[in-house]
Amino acid sequence: MTESICVENLTKNFEKVAAVDGISFRVRQGELFGFLGPNGAGKTTTINILTGLARSDSGTIRIGGIDCTGNPRAAQHLVGVVPDESNLYPELTGFDNLCFCAALYGMGRTKRKARAHELLDTFDLTPAADRKFAGYSKGMKRKLTIAAGIIHRPPILFLDEPTTGIDVASARQLRHLVSDLNRSGTTIFLTTHYIEEAERLCNRIAFIVSGRIVRNDTVEHLIQPIKAKHIMRIACATMPNDIHAKLTHAFSELIFTITNEGFIRVESEKPVHVGPLVRFLEDNGAEVTEARRMRPSLEDVFVNITGIAADAMRKEKEKRGGGQ
Amino acid sequence: MKSWIAYWNILLKDMRTYYLKPPNVSWGLIFPLAWTSMFFIRSGTGLEDIMILLPGVVAISILFGTTSMLAVTVTFEKKNRSFERLLLAPISFELLMLAKTSGAILFGVGNAFVPVIIAVFLADLTQIAWHVFVPAVFMIAMVSTFLGLFIAVAVSEVFEAQTFSNFFRFPMIFLCGLFFPIEKLPVFLKPLSYALPLTYGADVLHGAVHGNHMMPFALDLALLAAFCVLLFAASLWNIKRRWIL
Ligand SMILES: Nc1ncnc2c1ncn2[C@@H]1O[C@H](COP(=O)(O)OP(=O)(O)O)[C@@H](O)[C@H]1O
Ligand SMILES: [Mg+2]
Numbered sequence: 001m002t003e004s005i006c007v008e009n010l011t012k013n014f015e016k017v018a019a020v021d022g023i024s025f026r027v028r029q030g031e032l033f034g035f036l037g038p039n040g041a042g043k044t045t046t047i048n049i050l051t052g053l054a055r056s057d058s059g060t061i062r063i064g065g066i067d068c069t070g071n072p073r074a075a076q077h078l079v080g081v082v083p084d085e086s087n088l089y090p091e092l093t094g095f096d097n098l099c100f101c102a103a104l105y106g107m108g109r110t111k112r113k114a115r116a117h118e119l120l121d122t123f124d125l126t127p128a129a130d131r132k133f134a135g136y137s138k139g140m141k142r143k144l145t146i147a148a149g150i151i152h153r154p155p156i157l158f159l160d161e162p163t164t165g166i167d168v169a170s171a172r173q174l175r176h177l178v179s180d181l182n183r184s185g186t187t188i189f190l191t192t193h194y195i196e197e198a199e200r201l202c203n204r205i206a207f208i209v210s211g212r213i214v215r216n217d218t219v220e221h222l223i224q225p226i227k228a229k230h231i232m233r234i235a236c237a238t239m240p241n242d243i244h245a246k247l248t249h250a251f252s253e254l255i256f257t258i259t260n261e262g263f264i265r266v267e268s269e270k271p272v273h274v275g276p277l278v279r280f281l282e283d284n285g286a287e288v289t290e291a292r293r294m295r296p297s298l299e300d301v302f303v304n305i306t307g308i309a310a311d312a313m314r315k316e317k318e319k320r321g322g323g324q
Numbered sequence: 325m326k327s328w329i330a331y332w333n334i335l336l337k338d339m340r341t342y343y344l345k346p347p348n349v350s351w352g353l354i355f356p357l358a359w360t361s362m363f364f365i366r367s368g369t370g371l372e373d374i375m376i377l378l379p380g381v382v383a384i385s386i387l388f389g390t391t392s393m394l395a396v397t398v399t400f401e402k403k404n405r406s407f408e409r410l411l412l413a414p415i416s417f418e419l420l421m422l423a424k425t426s427g428a429i430l431f432g433v434g435n436a437f438v439p440v441i442i443a444v445f446l447a448d449l450t451q452i453a454w455h456v457f458v459p460a461v462f463m464i465a466m467v468s469t470f471l472g473l474f475i476a477v478a479v480s481e482v483f484e485a486q487t488f489s490n491f492f493r494f495p496m497i498f499l500c501g502l503f504f505p506i507e508k509l510p511v512f513l514k515p516l517s518y519a520l521p522l523t524y525g526a527d528v529l530h531g532a533v534h535g536n537h538m539m540p541f542a543l544d545l546a547l548l549a550a551f552c553v554l555l556f557a558a559s560l561w562n563i564k565r566r567w568i569l
Contacts, residue, residue, distance in 0.1 A: 103333035106326025
């Protein structure tokens, strides 16, 4: 068996919203698969359907070789789920929460205690083991929720936005833990709206926008066409409305995009000469404050494919508390 | 075996976090105590009166004790999402819901014996047919718990569950023959009495305590069992339909 998850034509409608609109994808065994898309794209809905917390309207699902289409609970012993919001018991301690979750998977008393201690140690939570979950910080809560998700050593793990809304240091630690987990053999299905996170962690990424997968490829393949490109970002304090048309007309070998945040993004096959570009902008009434070379990244690919400006995604990030 | 570890630990966790918490233990004691004192004092201490009142007080104690717990163990856990964790566990849905309700059933049985213990000091209980009384208490606890479950899964807020269960509980005090014989009810209310499970539970209790009952015990208990199956199945169906969107 080389495919851990195999989904064909999955759809799900909520009243008038097509939350999931005919998606198909395969996650190979051992892969760290990224499901990347803005808020409301249908990521959580997809996880809920795959884990039996929601019903699909149509489509087929195989998880770990088991056909789950009619019976979503058939593969529950094979999967671990870490929801976007913690669902542990606030009134239990960290240790008791883990022991309880282990018991749900039928682990015996000595085994569960040993496993709970082991995980508390891995996640640096041993000092908080006997404190109530309700008193944990956001980062600690997320870590314990992940520990609870892998308590039964599931071969397949679903992680819904693991680093959203927690502090920078915890987010970095979590990314390391996720990488380690994947290296030790766990197949991971991870959703995120952080492009950099997906690029850094995942082997393969599916871009999901409005319930549809617009692209699904390995990170290497996604980056390939843009790797040799030269990207520049020009910041302007003021910018005339028709500047895009003028630039495109004057520099036909360059591709310009105006971002929501007032940057001009320049893409080119060859190195960009900054001087003429800045002079042209100033002559046309723009006030240039900065011009910077950028490393081509998945962000550019995402913008090209989805047409969603990367800052739209970044804005979500700031709104929801940041996670870099 | 694995499923039973899960079952036992769900029950144990509910016991620790809900049922054995001081507020609930005291509620579980004070509530039946209040009912008992109220009725026993009002009755004017005639010994026969206590025996006549005991079945009703026992039934009320069970009914209120069990139904109020489900709003917490089910509706509240659904609301704060910890119920999802249970839904993700690799155990059958039926066993999961049995685990979630077993605590309330035991709590109800416990509640039932508060008035009994008080009555020990006030009356001679040797004439009670315990071999009928105890199974009846158990069946009433089951049927009330499943009624509470049915209500708890039909709503999404804890307060709704409480309000909605009062809508059932208070009429049942009068309609199910706990204190007033059903024969004395207006004719148009009688069909309603026979549609409520507590009627049959109260009938067995009356029979067990003072020998006065309308139907054979076996029939009463069989009807209670049927109500249990029906309410449990309807609750499960409702959860699947409403919670797994
Ligand atoms: N229970 C629900 N009822 C109605 N609409 C929903 C429900 N859950 C999700 N949606 C809608 O489905 C779409 C996808 O949501 P979701 O899967 O949560 O997105 P994501 O996780 O990618 O942010 C959104 O438009 C959202 O409003
Ligand atoms: Mg989501």
